[in-house]
Amino acid sequence: MTILDVKAKDEKGHLYNIEMQIGPETSFTWRILFYWSRLFGSQLVRGREYDELQKTISIAITDFELLQESEHYHSTFRVMEEQQHFLLCKALEIHVLELPKYKKALEDAQTPIEQWLSFLKDGKDMQHDQIQKWDEECKKALEEIEHLSRDEKFRWVYEDRLKGILDYYSGLKSKFREGLQKGLQEGRQEGLQEGRQEGLQEGEQIGLEKGLQKGFSQGEQAGLEKGMQTGEQIGLLKSAKKMLEAGMTPQEVANILDVSIQDIQNLNA
DSSP: OEEEEEEEEOTTOOEEEEEEEOSOOTTHHHHHHHHHHHHHHTTOOTTOOGGGOOOEEEEEEESSOOOTTOOOSEEEEOOBOTTTOOBSOSSEEEEEEEGGGOOOOGGGOOSHHHHHHHHHHHGGGOOGGGSTTSOHHHHHHHHHHHHHHTOHHHHHHHHHHHHHHHHHHHHHHHHHHHHHHHHHHHHHHHHHHHHHHHHHHHHHHHHHHHHHHHHHHHHHHHHHHHHHHHHHHHHHHHHHHHHHHTTOOHHHHHHHHTOOHHHHHHHTO
16 A cells, blocks of 8 residues: 655656555565656657656655565665676666664664654654754654644544555455455365365275285185186096006996096096
8 A cells, every 4th residue: 555656856857756655565566667667768758869868766665574585674776787787777776665674763863764764663753852963854854744733634634544544454454364264264175175085095995905805815715716626626537547447347436436427437438
């Protein structure tokens, strides 16, 4: 949520875009670059050459931590050659100032940037005697705030703006809770579905393995029994033939081997 967007030009002709953002946005860094390019490109009118374009500076002040890669509160970006570190041109300059990363106490603010950051963080509670040695522009800003605070219309605007900010954060919290609840529900549902699927797959695998094992076992048993029967029959036939060749009668062979006379007679058929 943007609470300030200022465009300005200094005595050198340099252009500035100053933006304050109180709430995080995933596309905010892209927006900084877009606003810079739009302001820079707006200079090019008919009859003007490219080398006449003025340096354009974007300043983004955030009330949240934007750049997770850095612990510094002030980050500066330019178009620079990656390995040899020289500038392509001086036309682009982007500054990101992250208020939560600025930790200095009010009395320790020395540079103009530190004083402005202290002013932005604690300006409403400042007193003139605390900033006697500060930059003159900061002093003027404090005087202007004191003047506006006595204006009833300004207080209405301020309170309305404050209400908008509170509503914004309340909406963010509500959306976060809704998203969290939805994520938990979807996670539970997905986990349950995956669990069922895994259970079915494991059950099928176990069932298949047990079925195969049982089938092999039964097959081995049946094969063994059949093999034993076949072996016994072959052995009886061989014995019967030898007995017959030795001159024994079929009836005698049948009696000795405990088989039917028909089986013995079939050997001679």
